[in-house]
Amino acid sequence: MFWPEERGAPTRGTALISVAADGTDRQEHVTFPAADEIIPSPDGAYVAFQEGDNVYVSPMAAGGIGRDPQRIEKRRAAFPATALTRDGGLFPRWRNATTLEYSSGPAFYVHHLETGKTDTTRLRLSVPRALPTGTVALTNARIVTLDKRKVIERGTIVVRGSRIACVGQCSTTGVERVVNVAGKTIIPGIIDMHSHHYREWRGMRPRHDFEQAIYLAYGVTTTLDVSMYSQNMFPTAELIEAGEIIGPRGFSTGDNITAGDGARANEINNPRDALAMVRKMADWGATSIKQYAQPRRDQRQWMAEASRTVGMNETSEGGFFLENLGFIMDGQTGWEHSFSEIPLYSDGAKFLGKAGATYSPTLVVAGPGAWSIEYWFQESEVWKDPKQRKWFPWRALVPHARVRALRPVTDYSYPLTAQAMADIIAEGGWGALGSHGEHHGLAPHWELWMGASALGNHGALEVASVHGARFLGADKDLGSIEVGKLADLVILNANPLENIRATADAQYVMKAGTLYDAMSLDQIWPKAVPFGPTYWVNEDALQINTKGTDTFDKDSRAGAPAGGRAVPPKKP
Numbered sequence: 001m002f003w004p005e006e007r008g009a010p011t012r013g014t015a016l017i018s019v020a021a022d023g024t025d026r027q028e029h030v031t032f033p034a035a036d037e038i039i040p041s042p043d044g045a046y047v048a049f050q051e052g053d054n055v056y057v058s059p060m061a062a063g064g065i066g067r068d069p070q071r072i073e074k075r076r077a078a079f080p081a082t083a084l085t086r087d088g089g090l091f092p093r094w095r096n097a098t099t100l101e102y103s104s105g106p107a108f109y110v111h112h113l114e115t116g117k118t119d120t121t122r123l124r125l126s127v128p129r130a131l132p133t134g135t136v137a138l139t140n141a142r143i144v145t146l147d148k149r150k151v152i153e154r155g156t157i158v159v160r161g162s163r164i165a166c167v168g169q170c171s172t173t174g175v176e177r178v179v180n181v182a183g184k185t186i187i188p189g190i191i192d193m194h195s196h197h198y199r200e201w202r203g204m205r206p207r208h209d210f211e212q213a214i215y216l217a218y219g220v221t222t223t224l225d226v227s228m229y230s231q232n233m234f235p236t237a238e239l240i241e242a243g244e245i246i247g248p249r250g251f252s253t254g255d256n257i258t259a260g261d262g263a264r265a266n267e268i269n270n271p272r273d274a275l276a277m278v279r280k281m282a283d284w285g286a287t288s289i290k291q292y293a294q295p296r297r298d299q300r301q302w303m304a305e306a307s308r309t310v311g312m313n314e315t316s317e318g319g320f321f322l323e324n325l326g327f328i329m330d331g332q333t334g335w336e337h338s339f340s341e342i343p344l345y346s347d348g349a350k351f352l353g354k355a356g357a358t359y360s361p362t363l364v365v366a367g368p369g370a371w372s373i374e375y376w377f378q379e380s381e382v383w384k385d386p387k388q389r390k391w392f393p394w395r396a397l398v399p400h401a402r403v404r405a406l407r408p409v410t411d412y413s414y415p416l417t418a419q420a421m422a423d424i425i426a427e428g429g430w431g432a433l434g435s436h437g438e439h440h441g442l443a444p445h446w447e448l449w450m451g452a453s454a455l456g457n458h459g460a461l462e463v464a465s466v467h468g469a470r471f472l473g474a475d476k477d478l479g480s481i482e483v484g485k486l487a488d489l490v491i492l493n494a495n496p497l498e499n500i501r502a503t504a505d506a507q508y509v510m511k512a513g514t515l516y517d518a519m520s521l522d523q524i525w526p527k528a529v530p531f532g533p534t535y536w537v538n539e540d541a542l543q544i545n546t547k548g549t550d551t552f553d554k555d556s557r558a559g560a561p562a563g564g565r566a567v568p569p570k571k572p
Helices: 210-217 230-241 271-284 297-310 321-329 346-354 373-379 386-391 394-401 414-426 443-472 500-504
Strands: 002-007 013-018 027-032 037-040 046-051 054-059 090-096 099-104 107-112 117-122 135-144 151-160 163-168 177-180 185-188 190-192 220-225 249-252 288-292 313-316 334-336 358-360 489-492 506-511 514-517 523-525
Touching: 002 037, 013 037, 027 037, 027 046, 037 090, 046 090, 046 099, 054 099, 099 271, 135 163, 135 489, 177 523, 185 443, 190 443, 210 220, 210 386, 210 506, 220 443, 220 506, 230 249, 230 271, 271 297, 288 297, 297 313, 297 321, 321 334, 321 346, 346 414, 358 414, 358 443, 373 443, 386 394, 414 443, 443 500, 489 500
Parallel strands: 135 177, 135 185, 190 220, 220 249, 288 313, 313 334, 334 358
Antiparallel strands: 002 013, 013 027, 037 046, 046 054, 090 099, 099 107, 107 117, 135 151, 151 163, 185 489, 489 506, 506 514, 514 523
């Protein structure tokens, strides 16, 4: 029985381990710097491995090298490692001792060691996208269209299928379902352009997934994850589109393209390497590319040119102002995270604005000083919020949200960071709302509210929808309430133009024409469907009282009361 096993310091890497069927005779055969998958051939003559999302094959020495296991490195190996792929390869398996199979995105490969030839099959598989049919009307609402800042004080939105058919003064004759939302305000669905909400499950996604559902419950209908394990993210996004999981539609860069060789990274030594990386991510489903800390300028330029060749936007891990300036000069379309320096002066804002760059400051984790997310934990008792308690496992909510640092508001730098984004936008650039996955559900709204400190309420709403849609390249379908666009709508109980915090108080959420109750995510239209089990909720752990932390220990040990700690024996 063989398996790969990570090794700790000082010999970091991955080893191929084997044991006999009864668990004895443990052996370490081969070690690698950063392999994710290691599969020996049936006769033990070769070993296939996947490193940096590419597949390699190498001869395997029987019994290792002397007393030590054989060491294989894809670039500097005593035993040659042959690269079978350059633009993606996963899940290698041996069909027999000389035939290796693997795949990458929509391609399936069969490599023949005896001839060195590889057969390629392009796979074609599709399932219907889950979209509603019929017509529904939302009547008597204030409509903040975000279409050239047009606001309709009392109007109707008619949705046919998944798209908006009428906005404003609309007839409801023949409409199959009319929902009277008098007193409500409708805004476009929020677009979170720096979300990380595909982290809790690896290799398997539950149909009822709190990490997806909580975003939709808070009115986020579209997300872009700008750094996520590709094998986790892209299948989940497809399951959502197929209606198997309830959540926002998901886009991603997939794995970010980091410097050097690693478990999911490859050194970029020339333009060809950069193009192979970008093509791999595009093949897997990425809609944009994230360049992450490539150390040399020529490497960053190669990445920008490769992204342009494939037709993808490129963002990057931001940092110091001059570094970000260089990113934009070299052709990147935006960057993530705030400048390390504040404030931003007019010459910098003008350059970035005239370049049409997109600034995604992730205000919750922005700037020098304390992270702004801590302000919101001190500002309100987040862990007591009923909606948070419904959609969060208690371990992800209670421990950190109820332990708060109390600081003066002036310790937080988000107003200056938000002003920098506003200045870039005023000069012709763009912004983006990005919650960084710091606190699911509420963090996108905190981001929006902090942006409003510099942009005003209407401007912050535009960044949360219109700007994000543009950077996604989806502004013909998303971002504003217009005829022909997807019906992504949030029906609020109050007017966010008067109080920006109204964005977090939704009655209903509509995604592509499907209407949900915003608290329960029970489907209302086109048919009534309950969300299903929220198995992560533990009512005992969510009690609000002064009981000790060991109260919920159900282990009734000898001498211990149920739910309490052991009682020490009395002194004689």
